[in-house]
Amino acid sequence: MFTKVIFGRYVPIDSVIHRLDPRSKLVLSLYFIVLVFFANNWQSYAFLAATTLATILLTKVQLKFFWEGIRPLIFIIILTVLLQIVFSAGGTVYWHWGIFSITSMGLVNGVYVFMRFFLIICMSTVLTLTTPPLLIADAVESLMKPLLKIKVPVYEIALMLSIALRFIPTLMDETQKIMNAQRARGVNFSSGSLIKRVKSIVPILIPLFISAFNRAEDLATAMESRGYRGGDHRSKFRILKWRGADTIACVGMAAITAGLFLLRLL
Amino acid sequence: MIEVKNITYSYPNSDSKALNDLSVTIQDQQWIALVGHNGSGKSTIARVIDGLVEGYQGEVTVNGMPLNDDTVWDIRDQIGFVFQNPDNQFVGATVQDDVAFGLENRNVPRPEMVERVQQALEVVGMSEFATREPSSLSGGQKQRVALAGAIALQPKILILDEATSMLDPQGRQEMLEILKQMKQRFELTIIMITHDLSETAMADRVLLMNHGQLVADAQPEKLFARTQVIKDNGLELPYSEQLKEQLAVAGIDLPREYMNEDRMVEWLWDKLN
Numbered sequence: 412m413f414t415k416v417i418f419g420r421y422v423p424i425d426s427v428i429h430r431l432d433p434r435s436k437l438v439l440s441l442y443f444i445v446l447v448f449f450a451n452n453w454q455s456y457a458f459l460a461a462t463t464l465a466t467i468l469l470t471k472v473q474l475k476f477f478w479e480g481i482r483p484l485i486f487i488i489i490l491t492v493l494l495q496i497v498f499s500a501g502g503t504v505y506w507h508w509g510i511f512s513i514t515s516m517g518l519v520n521g522v523y524v525f526m527r528f529f530l531i532i533c534m535s536t537v538l539t540l541t542t543p544p545l546l547i548a549d550a551v552e553s554l555m556k557p558l559l560k561i562k563v564p565v566y567e568i569a570l571m572l573s574i575a576l577r578f579i580p581t582l583m584d585e586t587q588k589i590m591n592a593q594r595a596r597g598v599n600f601s602s603g604s605l606i607k608r609v610k611s612i613v614p615i616l617i618p619l620f621i622s623a624f625n626r627a628e629d630l631a632t633a634m635e636s637r638g639y640r641g642g643d644h645r646s647k648f649r650i651l652k653w654r655g656a657d658t659i660a661c662v663g664m665a666a667i668t669a670g671l672f673l674l675r676l677l
Numbered sequence: 678m679i680e681v682k683n684i685t686y687s688y689p690n691s692d693s694k695a696l697n698d699l700s701v702t703i704q705d706q707q708w709i710a711l712v713g714h715n716g717s718g719k720s721t722i723a724r725v726i727d728g729l730v731e732g733y734q735g736e737v738t739v740n741g742m743p744l745n746d747d748t749v750w751d752i753r754d755q756i757g758f759v760f761q762n763p764d765n766q767f768v769g770a771t772v773q774d775d776v777a778f779g780l781e782n783r784n785v786p787r788p789e790m791v792e793r794v795q796q797a798l799e800v801v802g803m804s805e806f807a808t809r810e811p812s813s814l815s816g817g818q819k820q821r822v823a824l825a826g827a828i829a830l831q832p833k834i835l836i837l838d839e840a841t842s843m844l845d846p847q848g849r850q851e852m853l854e855i856l857k858q859m860k861q862r863f864e865l866t867i868i869m870i871t872h873d874l875s876e877t878a879m880a881d882r883v884l885l886m887n888h889g890q891l892v893a894d895a896q897p898e899k900l901f902a903r904t905q906v907i908k909d910n911g912l913e914l915p916y917s918e919q920l921k922e923q924l925a926v927a928g929i930d931l932p933r934e935y936m937n938e939d940r941m942v943e944w945l946w947d948k949l950n
Contacts, residue, residue, distance in 0.1 A: 545770045577770045580812035629765035636727050636758040637768070637826065638750065638782035646784045648777035648794070 420479065421543050426471040427656065429541045433550035435657040439664050440538040446671060447530050455674040456526045462667050463533050472540050480536035481529070488528045496521035545649075548572040553651055559643075566643055578626070585622060589615050679703040679834065679866070684725060684735035686889075695721045696733065697889035703868065705833075708860060710877035710897070711870045713886035714911035719870050722886070723836050726868075727756050740833065754783070757827025761839040763819035764811070772798070772814070773807040776826045783830070797829035798822075800862075801855055817848025821855065828859060834866045835859070841876065853879065874907070875915035878935050885910060898935045917941040 428436070450456045467477060481488075501516030538547075552569035559565050590600065598611055679702070686696040696718045703709055713719040724730045726737055728749035737744040739752045760766045769775030773794050780790045798804045801821040811819060820840055827835060837856075841849040857879060860867055869880065877883045883900045885893035887910045893900055900907070901918050914922070917938050921931050929948075936944060 573770055574768065577767070577811065580810070581764050584812070626762075626765045629760065629762055630768065632724075632729055633758070633760055633766035634768055634778075636729060636753060636756075636760075637779040638753055638830070639778070640750070640782065644784055645781045646787055646790060648774060648781055648787065648790055650787065 420476060420540060422472045422476055422540050423543075424471055426469060426541065428466065428470040428537065430654075430656065431541075431660055432651055432653050432657045433542050433546040434553055434651060435653070435660055436538050436542055437547060437550045437554070439660060440534050442664060443534045443667075444531050446668060447527050447534075449671060449675065450523075450526075451675055452677060454677050455671055456523065456530075458670055458674050459530055459667075460526065463530050466537055467533060470537055470541050476540055477533060477536050480540070481532050484528070484532060488525060491528070492521045492525045495524045544576050545573060546651075548576060549649060549651055566645070567641060574630070581626075582619065582623060586615060586619055589618050678705055678738075678740060679726060679868075680736075680738040681722065681726065682736040682738075684722065684733055684737070686721060686725065686730065686733035688721075689732075694889050696725070699735075699890060701884065701891060701894070703866060705866055706860075706864055707882055708867045708880045709869065710880035710883045711868055711886065712872060712874060712877060712883060712912060713892075714872060717886045717910075718889035719886045720838055721889075723758075723838055723868060723870055727758055727836065728752060754830065755833045757824075757830060757832035757835045759820065759823045759827055759835070759837045759840040761842055763816045763823065763843060766823050767811045767819055770810065771807070772803060772809050772811075772822050775811070775822055776829050779826055779830045793829045793831075794825075797825040800828055800859060801825045815848065817844045817851060820844060820848070820852060824852070824855060824859070828863065831863070832865070834868065836868045836870070838870045839872070840869075842871070842873070849876075872912065873915075874901070874912060875917075875937065878915070878937060885912075887911070898933065901935055902933070 447459060450459055467474070496513060496517045497511045499517040499520045500512060500514055502519075503515045504512055505515070506513040542550075548569060551572065552565060555563065555565045555568070593611075593614060594600070598614070600608065600611055602608075603611075681699060681701045684696050684699045685694060687694050695716075699718070699722060701722075711719045711723070721730065725733055726739065726744075728744055740755060742748045742752055744752055767775050768778045776794045776797050777790055780793060785793070795804065795807075798807055801824050803818065803821050803825060806814065806818065806822075811822075814822070823840070835856075841852050844852065853876065856867065856869075859865060869876065871877065877897050877900075880897055883893070883895060883897050884891060885900065885906070892910055893903065893906055895903075901914060904914060904918075904922060907914055913919075915935075915937075917936050917940075920941060921936075924931055932944070
């Protein structure tokens with residue numbers, strides 16, 4: 412259950428989007444998020460919504476997975492939208508009480524804010540649904556390479572990231588085991604006051620930390636015995652390939668940018 | 678050939694000696710079983726040979742190279758090491774990534790790396806799991822991947838530090854079978870550390886350790902016959918050997934050589950008919 416939340420729910424199927432290089436996916440989805448903030452009227456929002464929908468359809472992933480991406484954030488969205496509606500002023504006043512008011516401008520702003528959230532979440536969900544976390548880590552490594560010039564240990568950071576990803580399920584299993592062991596001794600994690608529940612977490616964390624340190628030591632020895640010396644004198648087994656489709660995706664994004672700025676003029 | 682000469686070592690913050698003036702020579706292509714109870718020093722000596730322990734007295738020579746700071750990486754190139762805990766030695770995010778890890782460290786060009794990863798996975802029968810993540814594998818499968826990772830480096834020596842102790846009996850049996858094949862095929866020297874004497878039957882030579890010293894150095898059958906030595910050093914005879922002992926007490930004449938449980942059942946069956 413926990414693992415699902417952290418792993419971004421990668422859906423292993425085959426689609427045009429799945430096959431894109433993780434670097435282009437990562438950069439383009441970040442770029443799109445910035446782009447969303449440039450939309451300023453109904454037409455531009457509708458245009459971005461249409462492109463997002465088209466991308467979602469291209470992933471061939473069932474829509475319910477996208478809904479699962481939005482659901483955990485729904486309260487934040489609703490709260491922000493409500494604050495926008497209630498606090499922004501301008502245009503016709505429909506209702507008003509003390510400092511609160513509902514105005515036409517407020518409603519419009521509310522809808523815009525909602526659209527922004529919705530589009531950003533959908534696009535980043537496209538990234539996590541179609542790219543395994545490991546490949547995202549590879550993309551980060553590859554994109555960070557220029558930082559090698561200012562002595563940032565990019566390769567070490569990338570290896571740490573990939574080892575961290577690899578150990579998440581292991582440590583989750585371990586947590587479950589420790590919790591079961593405590594339950595067998597009569598600990599109740601799901602009832603009692605908040606303070607009591609937080610207190611019952613401490614006896615989980617301590618054995619978990621101890622075992623994580625032991626694992627780290629074992630792992631370091633194993634890595635050393637397999638010839639790991641750090642640094643950049645290593646060849647790579649997983650390589651990223653920039654294909655024609657990636658270039659097309661970039662051109663497509665440029666076209667979307669052009670379209671958006673034309674619509675802004677309306 | 679591995680030569681260990683007068684090694685003495687104590688772990689930091691410990692008064693007792695983990696290794697006490699230990700000397701031993703291991704010939705090429707021998708299968709060595711290194712046995713002893715917990716804390717007898719058997720793991721420590723294996724780590725000394727691989728250069729994973731610092732601050733000992735004495736000398737180690739591996740294939741003619743004296744072990745020191747300059748040669749440690751060359752010596753590690755010749756030694757494959759498989760550890761006890763399947764989870765704590767799995768570095769890669771997938772099976773093939775993990776097998777490739779050692780090759781990446783040695784800067785092997787990618788086309789050759791892909792080939793060697795495939796071959797190594799074939800040897801241990803894990804080819805179809807190449808893209809699987811470790812969390813979806815059993816302990817035995819993970820240990821086979823660790824073996825593949827070691828063998829992909831084409832070592833001359835393979836050290837297994839209680840590599841089967843966390844596996845179920847079936848996983849254990851599979852590992853031993855694969856090891857037997859690998860030894861033949863790659864002409865390996867194997868050092869297998871264990872506290873289960875039944876795993877030593879395949880060995881050419883059993884080294885029994887206690888208090889950081891060598892107590893016995895013999896062929897498995899000969900060692901099994903020295904029941905008092907085994908008991909005195911905190912170990913237990915394999916079940917079939919215990920049975921043999923009891924049968925001998927009851928006055929039944931038994932063959933001298935080691936029999937595993939299946940062979941024992943067969944022999945008893947013949948005897949009863």
